[in-house]
Amino acid sequence: xxxxxxxxxxxxxxxxxxxxxxxxxxxxxxxxxxxxxxxxxxxxxxxxxxxxxxxxxxxxxxxxxxxxxxxxxxxxxxxxxxxxxxxxxxxxxxxxxxxxxxxxxxxxxxxxxxxxxxxxxxxxxxxxxxxxxxxxxxxxxxxxxxxxxxxxxxxxxxxxxxxxxxxxxxxxxxxxxxxxxxxxxxxxxxxxxxxxxxxxxxxxxxxxxxxxxxxxxxxxxxxxxxxxxxxxxxxxxxxxxxxxxxxxxxxxxxxxxxxxxxxxxxxxxxxxxxxxxxxxxxx
Amino acid sequence: xxxxxxxxxxxxxxxxxxxxxxxxxxxxxxxxxxxxxxxxxxxxxxxxxxxxxxxxxxxxxxxxxxxxxxxxxxxxxxxxxxxxxxxxxxxxxxxxxxxxxxxxxxxxxxxxxxxxxxxxxxxxxxxxxxxxxxxxxxxxxxxxxxxxxxxxxxxxxxxxxxxxxxxxxxxxxxxxxxxxxxxxxxxxxxxxxxxxxxxxxxxxxxxxxxxxxxxxxxxxxxxxxxxxxxxxxxxxxxxxxxxxxxxxxxxxxxxxxxxxxxxxxxxxxxxxxxxxxxxxxxxxxxxxxxxxxxxxxxxxxxxxxxxxxxxxxxxxxxxxxxxxxxxxxxxxxxxxxxxxxxxxxxxxxxxxxxxxxxxxxxxxxxxxxxxxxxxxxxxxxxxxxxxxxxxxxxxxxxxx
Numbered sequence: 231x232x233x234x235x236x237x238x239x240x241x242x243x244x245x246x247x248x249x250x251x252x253x254x255x256x257x258x259x260x261x262x263x264x265x266x267x268x269x270x271x272x273x274x275x276x277x278x279x280x281x282x283x284x285x286x287x288x289x290x291x292x293x294x295x296x297x298x299x300x301x302x303x304x305x306x307x308x309x310x311x312x313x314x315x316x317x318x319x320x321x322x323x324x325x326x327x328x329x330x331x332x333x334x335x336x337x338x339x340x341x342x343x344x345x346x347x348x349x350x351x352x353x354x355x356x357x358x359x360x361x362x363x364x365x366x367x368x369x370x371x372x373x374x375x376x377x378x379x380x381x382x383x384x385x386x387x388x389x390x391x392x393x394x395x396x397x398x399x400x401x402x403x404x405x406x407x408x409x410x411x412x413x414x415x416x417x418x419x420x421x422x423x424x425x426x427x428x429x430x431x432x433x434x435x436x437x438x439x440x441x442x443x444x445x446x447x448x449x450x451x452x453x454x455x456x457x458x459x460x461x462x463x464x465x466x467x468x469x470x471x472x473x474x475x476x477x478x479x480x481x482x483x484x485x486x487x488x489x490x491x492x493x494x495x496x497x498x499x500x501x502x503x504x505x506x507x508x509x510x511x512x513x
Numbered sequence: 514x515x516x517x518x519x520x521x522x523x524x525x526x527x528x529x530x531x532x533x534x535x536x537x538x539x540x541x542x543x544x545x546x547x548x549x550x551x552x553x554x555x556x557x558x559x560x561x562x563x564x565x566x567x568x569x570x571x572x573x574x575x576x577x578x579x580x581x582x583x584x585x586x587x588x589x590x591x592x593x594x595x596x597x598x599x600x601x602x603x604x605x606x607x608x609x610x611x612x613x614x615x616x617x618x619x620x621x622x623x624x625x626x627x628x629x630x631x632x633x634x635x636x637x638x639x640x641x642x643x644x645x646x647x648x649x650x651x652x653x654x655x656x657x658x659x660x661x662x663x664x665x666x667x668x669x670x671x672x673x674x675x676x677x678x679x680x681x682x683x684x685x686x687x688x689x690x691x692x693x694x695x696x697x698x699x700x701x702x703x704x705x706x707x708x709x710x711x712x713x714x715x716x717x718x719x720x721x722x723x724x725x726x727x728x729x730x731x732x733x734x735x736x737x738x739x740x741x742x743x744x745x746x747x748x749x750x751x752x753x754x755x756x757x758x759x760x761x762x763x764x765x766x767x768x769x770x771x772x773x774x775x776x777x778x779x780x781x782x783x784x785x786x787x788x789x790x791x792x793x794x795x796x797x798x799x800x801x802x803x804x805x806x807x808x809x810x811x812x813x814x815x816x817x818x819x820x821x822x823x824x825x826x827x828x829x830x831x832x833x834x835x836x837x838x839x840x841x842x843x844x845x846x847x848x849x850x851x852x853x854x855x856x857x858x859x860x861x862x863x864x865x866x867x868x869x870x871x872x873x874x875x876x877x878x879x880x881x882x883x884x885x886x887x888x889x890x891x892x893x894x895x896x897x898x899x900x901x902x903x904x905x906x907x908x909x910x911x912x913x
Contacts, residue, residue: 314566321559411556412563415528422528426555462569463594465630477569477591 232261233449235439236273236285239266240384243473250470258456260449269380269513270347271506274298277306283445284309284453288382288437289349290499293491295440296484297504308438308482309454314475315436316486320350320407322358322428323396323420330402333362333429340371342392342401346511347499348383349490351392354431355405357493362429373401380513386410393419403428435486519582522552527560535561535586539570544590549575549582558584568592598629603711607650612641614711623711636709638764642823646815649714656721656808661801663732672792674740678864679791685745685855686786687737687795691730692747693779693913694802696755697809698726700771704764718812725805732798739794748849750842754911757838765820765827766834772813773890774835774905775913776806778883782912785879789872791862814890821895828895832904839907847910883912 237248248264255262265282267273270291277285278298287295292308299306322341324330330339341359344351352374356366364370375392378385389406393414396404406414411427414420439457441450457479460467471477494500499508520538525531535550542548550561561584562572569591575582603611605624619634621627638644646652675683705719737744758775761767783803790796820827853876858864861872884905891901 313569317562317566319559319562408559408563409567412527412560415526415556415560420528422526427559430559461594462591463597465598465628468595468630475567477589477594 231446231449232263233283233446233453234281235262235264236276236282237264237266238270238273238286238288238381238384239268240378240381247470247474250473254460254466254470255453255456260452260456262453270294270382271380271513274504277440277442278302278304280442280444282442284439284441284450286437287440288384289435289487289490290347290353290382290494292438292440292487293494294500294504294506295442297500297502299442299504301503305443306440307443308484309441309450310457310479311435311438311482312474312476313478313480315438316480316483317433318350318407318409318436319433320354320358320405320431321411322355322403322405322430323393323411323425324403324428325396325399326424326426328402328426328428330428333358334364336362336403336428337364337369338371339402340373340400341366342373342375342395342404344374344383344388344392344405345376345379345381345385346374346508347379347381347513348388349434349493350383350407350436351389351405352383353493353497353499354434354490357489357496358429358431360496379511386413390414390419397421397424432489433486434489435483438482440482518547519549519551522550522554522557524553526554526556527564531557531560532564535564536592539586539588539592542586542588544588544593546588547573548586548588549579549584550586551581551583561586565589595628596626599626600629601625602627607714610641610645611711613639614709616709618709618711620710623713634709636707638704638708641712642820643764644708644712644715644816646715646812646819648815649718649812652808652812652815653714653718653721656718656725656805659804659808660721660724661728663728663735663798666801667732667735667794667797669735669739669794671794671797675791676864679858679862680740681745682855682858683790683792683795684737684741684743685851686859687733688745688747689751689849689852689855690733690802691737691744692751693755693775694726694729694733696758696913697771697776698723698730699759700761700767701726703759704767707764722809722812725809729802729805732802736794736798745855746849746851748846748851750846751849751852751911753845754842754847754909755913757841757909758913761834763830763834765817766830768813769817769831770834770838771913772809773817773894774887774908776809776813777886777890778908778912779806780810781879781883781886785856785860785875785882789860789862789875791859795859810890814893817894825895831894832896832900835904835907838909842909842911848912 252262270288273285274291274295276282295306359366359370366372375388377387389410392404395401462468462471462477501507522531538548565572565586569589571587573585575584602618602621602625603609603623609624616633617631618627701719702723705716708716758771783799786799787796856876857872860875861868887905888901891904
């Protein structure tokens, strides 16, 4: 039997990455193959339908997988995650000369967000606005930069467009994950000193490798063991890690998803049984 | 106040190089140890957190009791792991050459610290003794210093027009030389692309050698076209002889056939042209080219000597290469008859019976000088005199 992994092809490098992992895993005696999806919703549905054994899930895909599983009396578990998937934060940026000193002062102003299904640039920042007593789309105008809908924010184009709109004065604030704040600063999209951080979300976790309970447990466990055994000091592994953006695999954990699950409920993105209820969302 | 274990970035942000200071400070922190970071940039904690996550470090946010520290970096070990298996690719000097450098050192500078792993490279000439000669660095230095400018070193307007028949002969000889120099460019260029870059002095020398030949092609073409619109002839047999040189895959055998036997014979030919050419431009271009060729021959001889000292078996391979080439060319016409005739007329310098007779004698003398030169070099490489004479006689009649 071959263990089948699903991954979303958000970028051409995904093929290189999983070809590399595939070769490495097979060389370590794990019968392994992968299939690629054009968006996360079909991947999650296929995972629960048993067409996949494990899936490289975005945090939002994880939330949905868990709900679909629970509704069906089933289980999914986060097998492993990258070290770089832990404890991210999104920020609301304003221009350095903005009169706003706290989130509540964004009332009657415009906030630039990422794609409708981006955890880090839409769902979690929206929750931050709500916590401050604002109603997104009500007393705060939301301008969405919908790039790569269905990719759950993996495509950073939406965040970059929001950052550009902030610099151009088209929006009063922009939501960007901390990693991209650094990236946009270095590439010049956000010139040094041009913006400041108005607020940060709490820490949250990003992707995980989700395993479904119908998958062959011995192969899933073996996959987990093999991945956790990979070392950045190994010259064969290092290029794969560099490409996939990690330094070590860590055990999967669920503690970093509560904030997103709450945001999903507040926004009505999925219902409690994992059905897509977001309006205007068609991946 | 400077607090030990705390790095103060002052106003420097991560958009302007703050990571360099953090990186440097972490060098003195063991994995698992903590470095406090402070600074005035409002985005410091956001940037530091994102940067550390990417580098495999963790960040612990400071509490009020951490006396001005804004965040604590828990040092990871990814940077150490990246270089854990790294090795020095020998040393930068000649004494740092490794006899058999690994393929995955690839294009790394000799002496660089090479990260482990990396792609295998296509260089198939990977042993020092297959390419090396002690004089390679000195020859390269001399070659680089001896490059000359055809525009200024040759007085292109010197001399009077020659009789038509003599001018035609010069054009024919130049046409032949260009053909041969093209070969002499391609052979080292092909070898150069196969030599492991670790032996950089050899690569550099071969590169300059190819550049020398490029210049020779230029000056011989210019001389041919000085008073004519067309070049002379190119025979099948001449090109057959040269094709055999280009096809030779073994570095030492190629070097032997091209540099020791071919270019060695060319030294005599260029010397002959310098002494016998009827006009100053031909004499100048052949004299300048000869200087370069002497270096090429010197490298070939030195390299083969180096090899023969280590492996007497090499001489057997060289001998069979000459015999093989002889057999391949035995049914061909050898030197283009037009070239032979042109050499006679060129040396005659005039279109009269007496002059032609003298020219003919000069070409005969040239051929025996070539033969003696080849024998001398073969003896130098350790061949017994009688064997050297036999091998020289088997050398292609096309000279190169």
